[in-house]
Amino acid sequence: MKILILSNYANGLYLFRKEVLQAFTDKGYETVISVPSDENCRKLEDMGFQVIPTEFERRGSNPVHDFKLFVKYTKLLRQQKPDVVLTYTIKPNLYGGLACRIKRVPYLVNITGLGTAVEKQGLLGKALIAFYRVAVKKAACVFFQNEGNQQFMLTHGVGKERSRLLPGSGVNLQEHPYVSYPSEDKGIIFLAVLRMMKDKGIEEYLTAAEQIAGEFQESRFYLVGEYEEESRKTYEPWIQRLSEEGKLKYFGHIDDVPKVMAQSHVIVHPSYHEGLSNVLLEAAACGRPVLASDVPGCRETLQSGLSGLTFPARDTEGLVRAIKTILSYTKSDRQEMGLRGREYVEHVFDRRKVISIYLEEIAKQINK
Incomplete structure (x- = not known):
């Protein structure tokens, strides 16, 4: 065979x-x-x-x-x-x-x-x-x-x-185990894992990171993913500028994404379309609340209001509102959302x- x-x-x-x-x-x-x-x-x-x-x-x-x-x-x-x-x-x-x-x-x-x-x-x-x-x-x-x-x-x-x-x-639940929610003493880390292309929502994420980092001192923004050569000239200078200004930490392409995910507090996925987002499944498996665009392939991975929040795709202000909302929650609220996400993927995915x-x-x- x-x-x-x-x-x-x-x-x-x-x-x-x-x-x-x-x-x-x-x-x-x-x-x-x-x-x-x-x-x-x-x-x-x-x-x-x-x-x-x-x-x-x-x-x-x-x-x-x-x-x-x-x-x-x-x-x-x-x-x-x-x-x-x-x-x-x-x-x-x-x-x-x-x-x-x-x-x-x-x-x-x-x-x-x-x-x-x-x-x-x-x-x-x-x-x-x-x-x-x-x-x-x-x-x-x-x-x-x-x-x-x-x-x-x-x-x-x-x-x-x-x-x-x-x-x-x-999602491989053994390879992606629950990881205890990290301390927020040094700030709340938002992480996006995506390829540097428009359809993945990179523009909305970078704009929101720039706005929120300037307004909320406790916020930190991480970014993991590789450039698409056809769009590198658009996004590389932007990412470099935000990195130099201390508003973003860019990791590039890395093999050990779960390690960075475990250090983060909230996972953001502003994609315009997905089959079913592996990033969101792995984030939930890790026990992290998520902010995801409200499109097929993203919305199915979470219980909105329980394990994460959704926002309209292609909508920077919608993403900013979602970030501000989850920042308004207590640490225990965010931790509980992550636990619910883990329970959900264990049951469904x-x-x-x-x-x-x-x-x-x-x-x-x-x-x-």
Whole structure:
């Protein structure tokens, strides 16, 4: 039994799906992974998986380059002869799904988020939806990570043949244990973990940090994440200025995010859209209250008013109000919100539930 995984980023597979991959190994399935080559591929290789470098532009829309990706996937199916294919992220879903459909290889598609183009429903968005309808029509199952995304796509005819809701990637509750709420004697630390791109809400976070840090001396703002090269020139000078002014501490890309999360008091996630936010799940697992944009993929991870607060996406003033509100609470209030968050993810988002769903769907293909 051979499973082929198609994805756009090795580190995403390692951070959020390594337990799923390990479960395949434990069941005796051979697992091969196709991703663009980068330094993170070694993590998957060290786990014993064969990694096949498959280069493509993660965010480009050059039709010639994208057709080449379709050809690569078609060739890969012919060479590897997998029994089942799992696809993640937009281009592997579309071009990998289409290749599987044409080659009549059973495939499972994971729609981890809609993306800005689809949500705006402009010309490009309509074209992507039409492509999705064709690419996933013969999929054994189309997974969605939140009900909002599922209903949107089903309404547009995507996944209507067979779809299933996953609790995101879930969270490994052993790897992300509860950590005691830290002392607030030296201030209250707000942390955002995100890529430096507009859709992740970086502009709202930086603006709010600048405003709140100047108004509330007890507040501290941390930022973890890597630059996207196309937006570095926009955000790097801004982040450097706030760092020099003492209003922000920027860590860059780090492997040990839980360590910084454990030092923080409140986790902020101002993203415009998500499949299901792993950052918010890990924050809740750690026992930290969260401030999250009120969009599908974020709102499901918390109990608003109990384990965190929501605010409108793309709304700096809304974020500022949420920060001021949680600053008005007592330390014990914030600590209690974190405890409720931990209880909630234990009940709803244990990663073992995700693993069992994948194994169940793969078993259906084996037993056909």
